[in-house]
Amino acid sequence: MTIDDLDARLIALLTAEPRLGVLECSRRLGVARGTVQARLDRLVARGVVTGFGPDVSPAALGYDVTAFVSMEIRQVAGHDPVADRLARIPEVLEVHTITGDSDLLCRVVARTNADLQRVIDQIVDVHGVLRTNSIIALDTPVPYRVLPLVADVPRHGVR
Amino acid sequence: MTIDDLDARLIALLTAEPRLGVLECSRRLGVARGTVQARLDRLVARGVVTGFGPDVSPAALGYDVTAFVSMEIRQVAGHDPVADRLARIPEVLEVHTITGDSDLLCRVVARTNADLQRVIDQIVDVHGVLRTNSIIALDTPVPYRVLPLVADVPRHGVR
DNA sequence: ATGGATGCTAGGCATATTGTCCACCGTACG
DNA sequence: CGTACGGTGGACAATATGCCTAGCATCCAT
Numbered sequence: 416m417t418i419d420d421l422d423a424r425l426i427a428l429l430t431a432e433p434r435l436g437v438l439e440c441s442r443r444l445g446v447a448r449g450t451v452q453a454r455l456d457r458l459v460a461r462g463v464v465t466g467f468g469p470d471v472s473p474a475a476l477g478y479d480v481t482a483f484v485s486m487e488i489r490q491v492a493g494h495d496p497v498a499d500r501l502a503r504i505p506e507v508l509e510v511h512t513i514t515g516d517s518d519l520l521c522r523v524v525a526r527t528n529a530d531l532q533r534v535i536d537q538i539v540d541v542h543g544v545l546r547t548n549s550i551i552a553l554d555t556p557v558p559y560r561v562l563p564l565v566a567d568v569p570r571h572g573v574r
Numbered sequence: 575m576t577i578d579d580l581d582a583r584l585i586a587l588l589t590a591e592p593r594l595g596v597l598e599c600s601r602r603l604g605v606a607r608g609t610v611q612a613r614l615d616r617l618v619a620r621g622v623v624t625g626f627g628p629d630v631s632p633a634a635l636g637y638d639v640t641a642f643v644s645m646e647i648r649q650v651a652g653h654d655p656v657a658d659r660l661a662r663i664p665e666v667l668e669v670h671t672i673t674g675d676s677d678l679l680c681r682v683v684a685r686t687n688a689d690l691q692r693v694i695d696q697i698v699d700v701h702g703v704l705r706t707n708s709i710i711a712l713d714t715p716v717p718y719r720v721l722p723l724v725a726d727v728p729r730h731g732v733r
Numbered sequence: 734a735t736g737g738a739t740g741c742t743a744g745g746c747a748t749a750t751t752g753t754c755c756a757c758c759g760t761a762c763g
Numbered sequence: 764c765g766t767a768c769g770g771t772g773g774a775c776a777a778t779a780t781g782c783c784t785a786g787c788a789t790c791c792a793t
Contacts, residue, residue, distance in 0.1 A: 416634055418721040426628055433626035434753095438779055446627070447742045452781090462634040467592035467626055469585055471720045483642075483672070483679065485664050496629070498715035505726040510716035515709045520642065521638040521716070529611055550674045556657035557669035557680070566682070568635050569666040597750060606771050611752085739790080749780070758771080763764105 416462055420444065420569040425454055426464070430562055451482065478506070478524040479530050481552040483518035484538060485543045500541040506534045517548065575620055578604070579728040584613055585623070588720055592626065637665070637683040639690050640711040643697060644676035646704045659700040665693045676707065 418426075421444065423504050428440055437455065458464040461508040466491040473481075501507050501521060523538070525531035531549070540545055577585075583603055588594060596614065600607040614714050617623040632640075633712035647656050660680060668681040682697070690710070698706055 416636060418635065426630060430625075436779060448780095449743085450741055453740075458628075462631055464628045465631050465634075466589075466629045468589040468629060469592070469617075469623045470625045470627060472621055472624050473586060473720060473723060475624075476577065476723065477575060478723065481670070483670075485661065495715060501630045502716045505722035507688070507716065508720065508723070510714065511640070511711040512643075512713045512715065513709045515710055518707065518709070519695065522718075550672045550679065552670040552672055552679070554671045556654060556671065557661045557666065559668045559681075561632060562665070563664035564635065564637065565630055565639055567629040568576060597749060607751095608772085609770055612769075734793105736793080737791090740788090742787080743785090745783080747781095749778100751776105751778070753775085753777105755774080756772095759769095761766105761768085763766090 416463065418458070418463060418565070418568050419454075421450075422454060422458060422463075423565050423569050425451065426458070426565050427562060429467075456572070471526045473508070477526050480525045480528060481555070482525070482531055483520060483550045483552065484523055484535065484547050485520045485550075486538065486547040487516075488518045489503050489543045489545060497541060497543040500543075501538065504534065504537050507538070529565070575622065577724070577727050578613075578616070578620060580609075581613055581617060582724050582728050584610065585724050586615070586721060588626075594709065612632045615682075632667070632683045632720050639684040639685070639687060641682050641690055641713070642679060642709045642711065643682055643694065644672070644679045644704040644705050644709075646675075647677045647707045648704060649677070656700060659702075660697065663693065663696050666697070 424444055426438060428434060430441060432519070435443075435458055437451050438448055441451040444451065455464075494570075497519065498510050501510050501519075504523075506523050507521050508524060511520045512518065513520045521538075523534050525534045528551075529550070535547060535549055538544060580603065584599060587602055594602075594624050596610050597607055600610040602726060642644065652730055656678065657669050658673075659676075663682075664681050664697075665682050665684055667683060670679045671677065672679045679699075682690070682693050684693045687710075690708070694706060697703060
């Protein structure tokens with residue numbers, strides 16, 4: 416699935432100023448309103464744009480500590496039962512099954528380092544989790560972003 | 575900074591159906607339109623909601639491979655110059671400075687495993703990067719989410 | 734080359750929503 | 764007791780939306 420240069424510009428525009436309506440977008444991009452509407456519909460239908468949800472900052476809610484916790488689990492149990500339990504912990508923001516020495520990697524947040532201990536305890540308590548290893552993210556010089564990728568696709572995907 | 579139960583419901587509602595306007599939200603939440611407007615403004619002003627940008631799925635763009643690359647860097651150079659260079663690689667979606675054996679952890683995507691090699695080569699080429707260690711995310715049983723956290727705050731933050 | 738499908742433009746129209754006011758009222762708090 | 768704050772309910776003009784039509788260019792397959 417590839418995207419157009421216009422698609423990329425549309426996504427970039429909406430990322431920069433998400434409050435913009437379809438009409439404003441069409442004005443800024445110099446195309447007809449119907450076109451923007453069609454493009455947006457197409458992007459959503461294709462699954463390229465999965466939503467326009469509000470981006471919530473855990474830090475603004477007092478969750479200043481971010482950590483990556485990798486863990487080994489009891490293999491016989493499989494991955495999913497453990498992941499299901501982990502999903503019940505609100506502070507667990509993300510879970511991946513991974514290659515390498517560990518089996519799962521998850522991103523967690525906590526209010527303080529002491530609070531992180533509490534969260535990790537909850538993870539260790541999950542049935543099937545054998546051992547965990549925590550890495551604290553001290554700083555995030557590059558916060559999550561997709562824009563450069565989006566801008567890059569039209570140059571490689573087409574032609 | 576803490577949030578209200580109404581704030582949490584508003585965020586949850588907008589996450590579920592981001593296309594909703596202020597008016598619809600007020601109807602669904604059973605409050606006045608002005609209230610929703612004020613709450614939204616306040617959440618954005620406080621930095622709890624950082625934006626309403628379109629969520630782009632790298633996978634839908636053909637970037638099916640996600641990996642976490644940790645790396646050691648030449649300490650004398652400091653973190654930032656390296657992070658700046660990494661930020662220039664579109665496939666690098668996120669960079670953290672971390673505790674532990676490594677210095678930086680970043681999330682990268684690639685079109686295929688072979689393509690991942692190309693991306694890692696670019697990372698290794700960055701001046702100041704001494705060694706990298708890659709972990710491929712095979713599956714993501716819990717994709718990034720903040721909702722449970724948001725729903726949890728009103729119960730802990732207040733009272 | 735013809736026919737058909739597709740995508741963009743341009744316009745029109747009724748309806749819904751937005752931004753911005755206002756006055757009013759209860760509650761919390763000094 | 765008075766004030767500040769946050770919520771309600773209503774109003775208004777301006778704007779955006781969804782949905783429609785019609786014309787045109789391009790690309791592709793028959």
